[in-house]
Amino acid sequence: MTFNDKQIKILETAERLFAEHGFDGTSVRHISKDAEINIAMISYYFGSKEKLLESLLLYRISGFGLELENIIKGDLSYIEKVDAFVDMLVKRIHKNRRIHKIVNFEYSNQFRQINFEGYEQNKKENFNTIANFVKNGQEAGEFNPNINVQMIIPTILGTYFHFYYNKQFYTSLLNINSNSDVDQYVEHQLIPHIKQIIKALLTYEK
Amino acid sequence: MTFNDKQIKILETAERLFAEHGFDGTSVRHISKDAEINIAMISYYFGSKEKLLESLLLYRISGFGLELENIIKGDLSYIEKVDAFVDMLVKRIHKNRRIHKIVNFEYSNQFRQINFEGYEQNKKENFNTIANFVKNGQEAGEFNPNINVQMIIPTILGTYFHFYYNKQFYTSLLNINSNSDVDQYVEHQLIPHIKQIIKALLTYEK
Amino acid sequence: MTFNDKQIKILETAERLFAEHGFDGTSVRHISKDAEINIAMISYYFGSKEKLLESLLLYRISGFGLELENIIKGDLSYIEKVDAFVDMLVKRIHKNRRIHKIVNFEYSNQFRQINFEGYEQNKKENFNTIANFVKNGQEAGEFNPNINVQMIIPTILGTYFHFYYNKQFYTSLLNINSNSDVDQYVEHQLIPHIKQIIKALLTYEK
Amino acid sequence: MTFNDKQIKILETAERLFAEHGFDGTSVRHISKDAEINIAMISYYFGSKEKLLESLLLYRISGFGLELENIIKGDLSYIEKVDAFVDMLVKRIHKNRRIHKIVNFEYSNQFRQINFEGYEQNKKENFNTIANFVKNGQEAGEFNPNINVQMIIPTILGTYFHFYYNKQFYTSLLNINSNSDVDQYVEHQLIPHIKQIIKALLTYEK
DNA sequence: TATGAATGAGGTTTCATTCAT
DNA sequence: AATGAATGAAACCTCATTCAT
Numbered sequence: 047m048t049f050n051d052k053q054i055k056i057l058e059t060a061e062r063l064f065a066e067h068g069f070d071g072t073s074v075r076h077i078s079k080d081a082e083i084n085i086a087m088i089s090y091y092f093g094s095k096e097k098l099l100e101s102l103l104l105y106r107i108s109g110f111g112l113e114l115e116n117i118i119k120g121d122l123s124y125i126e127k128v129d130a131f132v133d134m135l136v137k138r139i140h141k142n143r144r145i146h147k148i149v150n151f152e153y154s155n156q157f158r159q160i161n162f163e164g165y166e167q168n169k170k171e172n173f174n175t176i177a178n179f180v181k182n183g184q185e186a187g188e189f190n191p192n193i194n195v196q197m198i199i200p201t202i203l204g205t206y207f208h209f210y211y212n213k214q215f216y217t218s219l220l221n222i223n224s225n226s227d228v229d230q231y232v233e234h235q236l237i238p239h240i241k242q243i244i245k246a247l248l249t250y251e252k
Numbered sequence: 253m254t255f256n257d258k259q260i261k262i263l264e265t266a267e268r269l270f271a272e273h274g275f276d277g278t279s280v281r282h283i284s285k286d287a288e289i290n291i292a293m294i295s296y297y298f299g300s301k302e303k304l305l306e307s308l309l310l311y312r313i314s315g316f317g318l319e320l321e322n323i324i325k326g327d328l329s330y331i332e333k334v335d336a337f338v339d340m341l342v343k344r345i346h347k348n349r350r351i352h353k354i355v356n357f358e359y360s361n362q363f364r365q366i367n368f369e370g371y372e373q374n375k376k377e378n379f380n381t382i383a384n385f386v387k388n389g390q391e392a393g394e395f396n397p398n399i400n401v402q403m404i405i406p407t408i409l410g411t412y413f414h415f416y417y418n419k420q421f422y423t424s425l426l427n428i429n430s431n432s433d434v435d436q437y438v439e440h441q442l443i444p445h446i447k448q449i450i451k452a453l454l455t456y457e458k
Numbered sequence: 459m460t461f462n463d464k465q466i467k468i469l470e471t472a473e474r475l476f477a478e479h480g481f482d483g484t485s486v487r488h489i490s491k492d493a494e495i496n497i498a499m500i501s502y503y504f505g506s507k508e509k510l511l512e513s514l515l516l517y518r519i520s521g522f523g524l525e526l527e528n529i530i531k532g533d534l535s536y537i538e539k540v541d542a543f544v545d546m547l548v549k550r551i552h553k554n555r556r557i558h559k560i561v562n563f564e565y566s567n568q569f570r571q572i573n574f575e576g577y578e579q580n581k582k583e584n585f586n587t588i589a590n591f592v593k594n595g596q597e598a599g600e601f602n603p604n605i606n607v608q609m610i611i612p613t614i615l616g617t618y619f620h621f622y623y624n625k626q627f628y629t630s631l632l633n634i635n636s637n638s639d640v641d642q643y644v645e646h647q648l649i650p651h652i653k654q655i656i657k658a659l660l661t662y663e664k
Numbered sequence: 665m666t667f668n669d670k671q672i673k674i675l676e677t678a679e680r681l682f683a684e685h686g687f688d689g690t691s692v693r694h695i696s697k698d699a700e701i702n703i704a705m706i707s708y709y710f711g712s713k714e715k716l717l718e719s720l721l722l723y724r725i726s727g728f729g730l731e732l733e734n735i736i737k738g739d740l741s742y743i744e745k746v747d748a749f750v751d752m753l754v755k756r757i758h759k760n761r762r763i764h765k766i767v768n769f770e771y772s773n774q775f776r777q778i779n780f781e782g783y784e785q786n787k788k789e790n791f792n793t794i795a796n797f798v799k800n801g802q803e804a805g806e807f808n809p810n811i812n813v814q815m816i817i818p819t820i821l822g823t824y825f826h827f828y829y830n831k832q833f834y835t836s837l838l839n840i841n842s843n844s845d846v847d848q849y850v851e852h853q854l855i856p857h858i859k860q861i862i863k864a865l866l867t868y869e870k
Numbered sequence: 871t872a873t874g875a876a877t878g879a880g881g882t883t884t885c886a887t888t889c890a891t
Numbered sequence: 892a893a894t895g896a897a898t899g900a901a902a903c904c905t906c907a908t909t910c911a912t
Contacts (some may be wrong), residue, residue: 208410616826
């Protein structure tokens with residue numbers, strides 16, 4: 047499942063446009079124009095707009111095999127592992143925010159004929175790994191036993207994405223102007239905030 | 253700005269379809285057919301598809317004036333107010349999840365010519381009210397002084413919406429089948445979880 | 459099931475073009491251009507090219523309720539009825555040869571998604587009427603009992619259509635130049651020939 | 665004009681697809697895929713889709729040199745020769761029904777740029793042979809002098825093809841299920857019927 | 871000889887909107 | 892106020908053919 051240069055050009059152009067205009071809001075013609083590639087090549091390479099998105103998923107998610115295992119198997123303390131995990135996860139999501147935005151939007155469209163199996167599979171594996179880690183921490187007496195494990199990831203990702211989807215609002219509210227300032231804010235404010243709430247959740251006994 | 257019966261029929265049909273198929277994925281023809289109203293009336297009443305969405309915002313958000321003030325001004329303790337606030341906010345959002353989904357998706361589309369002033373105004377007022385409440389709590393020694401106030405709302409809403417946007421995934425993961433089961437989960441699992449993380453954040457001293 | 463003037467214009471243009479170029483060989487754009495009607499109106503009126511053909515069938519075949527009954531119930535002798543029947547049938551087919559050509563070609567295309575129920579129904583009724591007439595003639599001792607009744611209609615129609623489909627060849631062979639000469643040949647040569655073979659078949663005892 | 669293995673593979677695949685989907689309904693890509701041959705080879709070998717059909721005509725019709733002469737020159741009686749001739753002709757046509765179907769359909773499309781010279785030449789020779797045979801029979805007093813000689817072949821072929829083009833209808837009407845049943849019907853019902861009408865025509869004096 | 875990539879034209883259908891009544 | 896008809900643009904996709912290797 048390898049893509050040649052032109053295919054990659056198409057995929058990356060599509061990723062940008064889908065993220066900016068939505069899937070329905072992006073025409074194949076627009077992609078072909080921005081990618082400077084004959085419009086017929088998109089059907090030729092990918093078959094259809096839907097299948098183009100599936101290929102894009104494959105292209106992006108395929109490299110998403112987790113560093114999660116490495117962190118959990120490492121020598122850090124439980125708390126340090128939480129920090130490392132949140133750090134890694136949010137940075138990854140931030141780096142690939144465009145494809146995740148597309149997925150978030152289109153995954154909830156039940157009328158769309160798109161194969162999300164790989165995405166779901168990936169997501170489920172992550173969930174299990176996290177759940178096991180938390181369970182071990184609870185048995186070791188390090189983590190609060192009264193927590194909803196399944197909602198940890200929605201808390202992390204949801205917080206990030208709500209910030210990202212409302213970027214226009216928060217950049218105005220927080221006097222952020224450039225894209226690099228956004229990156230700075232994510233690294234030095236948002237990620238610490240998420241670490242803080244997750245650690246508070248895991249260790250705070252009511 | 254009052255709407256007659258036919259206009260309301262159109263608005264509520266559009267809300268459902270926009271939430272299900274997205275803005276671009278919903279055709280004016282589809283709305284007119286589902287609402288059982290002549291297609292020309294939509295342009296006649298609202299001017300354009302974009303302005304229909306703006307009217308929908310007005311129709312839904314206008315009734316969104318906050319009960320927040322009442323909670324904050326009440327006689328509860330700081331902690332009890334946090335509980336009451338999260339409870340009210342998530343229930344409101346859950347009830348109006350369709351229009352918020354639309355807004356979330358379209359607000360991040362910078363190429364869309366839609367007037368989101370009312371939405372932004374509303375959001376800003378909420379932020380200020382919350383910020384003041386937290387500040388008072390910190391000064392009263394009830395809340396942790398080292399927190400990112402601006403990220404409280406993204407944490408609450410983001411967690412909810414990430415759950416909602418991935419409903420298909422979580423209903424499978426959690427063995428939730430009916431819509432009323434989803435409501436139950438939100439009330440008895442998700443809202444308590446959010447309360448827990450917000451209270452942990454506000455009161456846990458690292 | 460009535461058609462307005464524009465719809466009729468489209469139907470008759472389509473009939474001509476389908477007969478001349480085939481169904482696949484005729485583009486919706488071509489029809490719209492020849493009919494001097496906006497291309498979108500064709501989808502608007504008929505839904506699709508396939509459904510346009512179905513409407514055309516309805517438009518043409520609907521008026522095809524048979525004079526057959528009248529002939530058979532009449533006061534003529536059996537032989538005279540055969541003459542009258544062949545005469546009527548071939549003239550009708552000749553008049554509507556274009557739609558029948560289209561049907562003949564597309565009916566044998568099993569991959570085409572077209573509803574031929576009306577056509578089949580009509581054809582079956584004709585068959586039964588003929589079969590009964592012949593049976594009566596046989597019982598009355600007027601017709602040869604050893605004949606394949608089902609193949610009478612294929613003989614009549616097949617002979618006509620093979621002539622029509624190879625018109626180019628026969629006009630050259632027979633030195634026929636104008637369209638009216640073709641009509642003359644059909645009336646004064648082809649129809650008598652068919653009458654002759656059918657009567658020979660029905661009355662000749664080997 | 666010899667064809668190599670790949671060319672023959674293409675020709676036979678095209679013959680099947682043209683017969684099933686029509687000429688316009690068959691894409692070069694479809695032929696190349698079914699024939700498991702690179703798409704560019706079709707243009708390379710045959711020049712164009714039209715010329716591919718011409719080559720197909722050549723490939724099929726070329727082997728169509730007549731056994732007719734042998735029958736007519738034989739020792740049979742006039743009537744026996746008619747039987748043998750109809751038998752031979754319909755069996756040949758039935759065996760090569762696909763290419764004849766294509767020709768019948770495309771020959772009547774005057775906008776198609778296809779060279780049908782070979783087909784017409786062949787057809788004309790057959791006509792002359794038949795006409796001479798009938799003339800001799802008439803002079804010998806064996807055949808009815810008052811017949812339309814030119815319409816004999818349309819009667820034979822037309823009857824067969826009308827049955828074949830409406831195969832779906834007749835298989836339903838006659839409770840024919842399998843392809844071999846069709847072959848049986850042609851041999852034991854249709855051919856005798858055609859023999860009967862031709863002999864009746866030729867020998868029956870009104 | 872053979873191939874996969876590439877092209878420009880054209881296919882059908884649907885779009886949001888406006889017109890005429 | 893309300894309607895069905897009409898419009899031109901644009902949507903996605905496939906076409907037969909040719910190019911470069």
